[in-house]
Amino acid sequence: MSLPPYPDGWFLMATSDEVKPGRVVSRRLADEDVVLYRAASGRLRAVRPYCPHLGASG
Secondary structure, eight states: OOSSSSSSSOOOOOOOSSSTOOEEEEEEEEEEEEEEEEEESSSSEEEEEEEEOOBBBB
């Protein structure tokens, strides 16, 4: 049986206290960079640190 090429399940990347409004947190998941931040609404967001316009890592 082969495993999928992506994480299967939930993984803790940071606690809520670590991602305060105005703070950006970088982590690695499945050998890829992930950036965590809070939107103006307070909702937590997780994105890849990659600019689609310039092709550069942020």
